[in-house]
Amino acid sequence: MNVVITGGAGFLGQRLAKALIERGTLAGPDGHPRTIDRLTLVDVAAAPPAADARLVSIAGDVADPALLERVIDPETSSVFHLAAIVSGQAEADFDLGMRVNFDATRALLEVCRARGHRPRVVFASSCAVYGGELPPVVPASTALTPQSSYGTQKAMGELLVNDYSRRGFVDGRALRLPTISVRPGKPNAALSSFASGVIREPLNGVESVCPVPAATRVWLLSPATVIDCFLKAHDLDGGALGANRSLILPGFTVSVAEMVAALERVAGPEVAARVRFEPDERVERIVRTWPVALDASRALGLGFPTDTSFDAIIRRYMGDEGVRGS
Amino acid sequence: MNVVITGGAGFLGQRLAKALIERGTLAGPDGHPRTIDRLTLVDVAAAPPAADARLVSIAGDVADPALLERVIDPETSSVFHLAAIVSGQAEADFDLGMRVNFDATRALLEVCRARGHRPRVVFASSCAVYGGELPPVVPASTALTPQSSYGTQKAMGELLVNDYSRRGFVDGRALRLPTISVRPGKPNAALSSFASGVIREPLNGVESVCPVPAATRVWLLSPATVIDCFLKAHDLDGGALGANRSLILPGFTVSVAEMVAALERVAGPEVAARVRFEPDERVERIVRTWPVALDASRALGLGFPTDTSFDAIIRRYMGDEGVRGS
Numbered sequence A, B: 001m002n003v004v005i006t007g008g009a010g011f012l013g014q015r016l017a018k019a020l021i022e023r024g025t026l027a028g029p030d031g032h033p034r035t036i037d038r039l040t041l042v043d044v045a046a047a048p049p050a051a052d053a054r055l056v057s058i059a060g061d062v063a064d065p066a067l068l069e070r071v072i073d074p075e076t077s078s079v080f081h082l083a084a085i086v087s088g089q090a091e092a093d094f095d096l097g098m099r100v101n102f103d104a105t106r107a108l109l110e111v112c113r114a115r116g117h118r119p120r121v122v123f124a125s126s127c128a129v130y131g132g133e134l135p136p137v138v139p140a141s142t143a144l145t146p147q148s149s150y151g152t153q154k155a156m157g158e159l160l161v162n163d164y165s166r167r168g169f170v171d172g173r174a175l176r177l178p179t180i181s182v183r184p185g186k187p188n189a190a191l192s193s194f195a196s197g198v199i200r201e202p203l204n205g206v207e208s209v210c211p212v213p214a215a216t217r218v219w220l221l222s223p224a225t226v227i228d229c230f231l232k233a234h235d236l237d238g239g240a241l242g243a244n245r246s247l248i249l250p251g252f253t254v255s256v257a258e259m260v261a262a263l264e265r266v267a268g269p270e271v272a273a274r275v276r277f278e279p280d281e282r283v284e285r286i287v288r289t290w291p292v293a294l295d296a297s298r299a300l301g302l303g304f305p306t307d308t309s310f311d312a313i314i315r316r317y318m319g320d321e322g323v324r325g326s
Helices: A011-023 A065-071 A086-092 A094-115 A149-164 A196-204 A223-233 A257-268 A281-287 A297-301 A311-319 B009-021 B065-071 B087-092 B095-113 B147-168 B195-202 B225-235 B256-267 B281-288 B297-301 B309-322
Strands: A002-006 A026-027 A033-035 A036-041 A057-060 A076-081 A118-127 A171-177 A209-212 A217-221 A245-249 A253-254 A274-278 B002-006 B023-029 B033-035 B038-043 B057-058 B074-082 B121-128 B171-177 B208-209 B215-220 B247-248 B253-255 B273-277
Touching: A002 A011, A002 A311, A011 A026, A011 A036, A011 A223, A026 A223, A033 B033, A036 A065, A065 A094, A076 A094, A076 A223, A086 A094, A086 A149, A086 A217, A086 A281, A094 A118, A118 A149, A149 B256, A171 A223, A171 B057, A196 A209, A196 A257, A196 A311, A217 A223, A217 A257, A217 B195, A223 B038, A245 A297, A245 B247, A257 A311, B002 B009, B009 B038, B009 B225, B023 B225, B038 B065, B057 B065, B065 B095, B074 B095, B074 B225, B087 B095, B087 B147, B087 B281, B095 B121, B095 B147, B121 B147, B121 B225, B121 B273, B147 B171, B147 B247, B195 B208, B195 B256, B195 B309, B208 B253, B215 B256, B247 B297, B253 B256, B256 B309
Parallel strands: A002 A036, A002 A076, A036 A057, A076 A118, A118 A171, A171 A245, A209 A274, B002 B038, B002 B074, B038 B057, B074 B121, B121 B171, B171 B247, B208 B273
Antiparallel strands: A026 A033, A217 A253, B023 B033, B215 B253
């Protein structure tokens, strides 16, 4: 079977590719494990070359139907759709966000529909679909009233995944991702970038300027656990999801102050002292509309994994990235 | 000021046009009443010619951006977007539904955005945005999990209206319309067509075959009241709606059996006896996912009108259409 990952050169795309190659199988249309023959990574820039013969990297515009038709071939039975413009950039450039976060999702679903064999599609949505006036713990039955263009575009994508699944065009699953931390690399234009920055930069000996107050709480998940969630979501039987293909992934709630305290416990006070708070109204205005605690009981009931300790997440990040923290 | 109605040749479009011409004014950008200089009706087929010099009818494809650019001119400060493919047809022809119910809405919002003066846009959405497992009385805060392509397309349109309003591209209002009854004319491909058919056909001396059981309950509003709601929604200050531009219109709950009983009271047992029940699984399957009672307290608090008596609705229909019922 062939598998496609959009956003395959990105941080999560690369991790997912690695996990799939190591695993070597995914549930086929009948639910039984099938061998992955080819794993195609699509992204704006080609993923770094890989030694594995099953891996193919293609650079191109994920909103281009011709490209999607080429990569989602008749043997493609699974698509992980991770490509996206992050929240800050989608807010700054409305048209680009619509094109990549919505039009590409629609084009991808259309190509899958045209294939006619009902591929499994795992769509990376976001908890930013929620917004506005929210209860302290957000039930899954809460209306989506996103307060960002990113959240709007993801919510529209979810509606499509649900309708395409209901009609039998695809076998879709839309996962509402928490903020993912700790991400390696450089800060990005995601409005949640600080949730990795306050750990990553200090560990690299660099000051981190946090644009939201220390009391700001975040609904969080680690990179390792979110990859496990992607695999779990793919392999579970669509019937277990019923008519509602959208799932809140089981994150946990942590404040920035608690994150910095964990950093101090794991890497010492000198490292933690490198975090400086300098609120930025542009970031704060949207971040404070995001839910900080959600009812993920449906995903937990289906056996999705979660994280519990931010200290453990920092330690795992340090191990993965080979940072000592000094 | 110029005003545009899409779907202007349709039943509600024609009624709205008549009301606007009689009224002669609408709230301008500053909230004060302004004289309507031109009222353009756009539809697939031109509206019947009108004696009033302010009325312009244009036939064309409402999903064609070039047409929209022509009709939504720099003097257009208000757009009523009523054009739609009804639920049954959108279910039968997915691509047509996407094109008219979603793409046209997006194209219309884009033209309004390009105008740069933030026109008021009243979008006719539908209670079909709700679906799946619903509480007995649906609160406005309930998640939209539509179980039809029509409902999905309307829900996506609402998300756009909200985001375009939040960003200041338009001053939008999305109204979740109940089933409208009694509609004159012929049965249409709306899955709710029976809600008018069980009254209209018997009054015309014709048998009506109802595809859902008599116990089926419907969330309903009369044509006259929905037109009042359009005007009310247009003229209220956008600030009164806040960040959430979607509103449940205040319908009322009535069963088909109660509708037929009202018909018997108003027009006699011979007329009511012309209703025959012959359940059609294709219609029932989707109709039973629609909410039958919703919490419209927000609209009622804003002063939106409602109906209370189905007998009165039948009498008004008979008066408007000049049917005696025999």
